[in-house]
Amino acid sequence: xxxxxxxxxxxxxxxxxxxxxxxxxxxxxxxxxxxxxxxxxxxxxxxxxxxxxxxxxxxxxxxxxxxxxxxxxxxxxxxxxxxxxxxxxxxxxxxxxxxxxxxxxxxxxxxxxxxxxxxxxxxxxxxxxxxxxxxxxxxxxxxxxxxxxxxxxxxxxxxxxxxxxxxxxxxxxxxxxxxxxxxxxxxxxxxxxxxxxxxxxxxxxxxxxxxxxxxxxxxxxxxxxxxxxxxxxxxxxxxxxxxxxxxxxxxxxxxxxxxxxxxxxxxxxxxxxxxxxxxxxxxxxxxxxxxxxxxxxxxxxxxxxxxxxxxxxxxxxxxxxxxxxxxxxxxxxxxxxxxxxxxxxxxxxxxxxxxxxxxxxxxxxxxxxxxxxxxxxxxxxxxxxxxxxxxxxxxxxxxxxxxxxxxxxxxx
Numbered sequence: 540x541x542x543x544x545x546x547x548x549x550x551x552x553x554x555x556x557x558x559x560x561x562x563x564x565x566x567x568x569x570x571x572x573x574x575x576x577x578x579x580x581x582x583x584x585x586x587x588x589x590x591x592x593x594x595x596x597x598x599x600x601x602x603x604x605x606x607x608x609x610x611x612x613x614x615x616x617x618x619x620x621x622x623x624x625x626x627x628x629x630x631x632x633x634x635x636x637x638x639x640x641x642x643x644x645x646x647x648x649x650x651x652x653x654x655x656x657x658x659x660x661x662x663x664x665x666x667x668x669x670x671x672x673x674x675x676x677x678x679x680x681x682x683x684x685x686x687x688x689x690x691x692x693x694x695x696x697x698x699x700x701x702x703x704x705x706x707x708x709x710x711x712x713x714x715x716x717x718x719x720x721x722x723x724x725x726x727x728x729x730x731x732x733x734x735x736x737x738x739x740x741x742x743x744x745x746x747x748x749x750x751x752x753x754x755x756x757x758x759x760x761x762x763x764x765x766x767x768x769x770x771x772x773x774x775x776x777x778x779x780x781x782x783x784x785x786x787x788x789x790x791x792x793x794x795x796x797x798x799x800x801x802x803x804x805x806x807x808x809x810x811x812x813x814x815x816x817x818x819x820x821x822x823x824x825x826x827x828x829x830x831x832x833x834x835x836x837x838x839x840x841x842x843x844x845x846x847x848x849x850x851x852x853x854x855x856x857x858x859x860x861x862x863x864x865x866x867x868x869x870x871x872x873x874x875x876x877x878x879x880x881x882x883x884x885x886x887x888x889x890x891x892x893x894x895x896x897x898x899x900x901x902x903x904x905x906x907x908x909x910x911x912x913x914x915x916x917x918x919x920x921x922x923x924x925x926x927x928x929x930x931x932x933x934x935x936x937x938x939x940x941x942x943x944x945x946x947x948x949x950x951x
Contacts, residue, residue, distance in 0.1 A: 551580050552680060552685055553672075554580065557580070557647075561647065563643055565641050566664060567669050568623075569581065569647070569650075570649070570652065572651060575675050577621070586619070591615035594620075594622055595626055608631065619647040621649045623648045623654075624652040651752060672860070675832060676729065678710075678713065680861075688950050691866075694887070698941075712946070715854060715931065716846050719846040719850040720834075720838060720846060722834050723857060727741065752806060756806060764789070765802075768785075773837045773840045773843075776837055779826050779876070809829070809831065811828070811829060812827055813825065813871075815874065832857065834853050834854055851898055874886060894927070897912055904944050908930075913926075924941070927944075929944075929946070930946065932946060935949060
């Protein structure tokens with residue numbers, strides 16, 4: 540599946556952003572869940588050229604990072620260090636080198652945990668590093684197109700041109716259910732063709748994550764409790780988090796659930812979308828909406844074999860995460876809900892512009908499917924002038940004067 544590059548690998552959308560970061564900042568950090576392709580990315584040109592590569596998965600390198608981190612950091616220049624979260628002390632050594640002589644592209648680091656959420660790490664590299672998240676393969680990356688959906692093109696154009704823009708999209712049609720089942724990890728999405736093989740991969744991934752990665756990131760004793768919580772979360776994809784109900788259902792203390800949620804987010808498994816509000820402080824107070832970083836793994840952990848409409852929504856979220864990660868401009872992904880029950884599945888916020896999105900797994904849509912989008916558009920007329928309904932039908936058309944409907948695959 541997909542058109543490979545000359546190196547035999549699928550091109551990644553994040554590559555251009557990473558190349559740009561290395562020309563500007565002394566440190567570029569690529570983070571993401573295990574098996575998203577971070578090591579593969581940094582081994583591709585131009586990142587492997589004239590750089591010395593070390594991985595902390597190598598015991599001897601890890602031993603040096605723990606015992607004499609300054610020597611490892613100064614061992615070569617420029618240098619790539621893979622899985623740096625395994626020895627955070629090496630980051631202090633990198634900071635000292637950068638502060639003595641600031642040179643663009645000195646260090647390229649990768650990590651399977653969000654270093655900004657790890658204690659003291661974000662402060663250590665503040666002002667010295669660009670952080671980039673590598674998410675699982677988007678649909679268009681799986682097709683060999685090396686990109687995410689047409690979000691930038693849509694936001695940069697007038698709604699009057701949206702229909703022509705979407706119809707000119709050359710991306711092929713595709714049923715969303717198989718895409719949801721295989722997800723975006725390169726192993727099951729690209730290398731494995733059979734359902735049973737993919738299940739074995741997901742089982743091995745979950746076991747490795749729970750038995751090896753989790754203990755390294757946090758002192759968690761109840762691995763079986765965490766596995767149960769992960770399954771419960773995956774069954775709640777697309778729902779607003781009620782932490783009290785979740786804790787009761789899995790039989791854990793609310794404080795324990797909170798620690799586990801933070802860990803899952805730090806290791807790029809759980810995705811929590813905040814609620815949109817003009818008042819940014821209120822976003823922190825309102826309950827987030829839950830998604831998983833990969834639909835294939837999500838379905839496996841939940842024990843589900845038939846994807847639901849929420850999984851199509853999750854596919855769109857995953858594509859948006861990959862797109863936003865490569866943008867220079869700050870971009871927020873949110874959802875919207877009012878006390879009166881109006882709800883919009885997704886809201887893109889970039890600068891002073893908002894784009895509200897509804898996702899429907901149905902094969903047809905009606906004007907009533909746009910009613911909550913209209914409530915949103917009326918609420919924020921200075922920031923949002925049109926909305927989108929993504930659905931599973933064939934036609935692209937204006938559902939109302941301010942809401943366009945289009946097949947999900949034309950945009951994602």
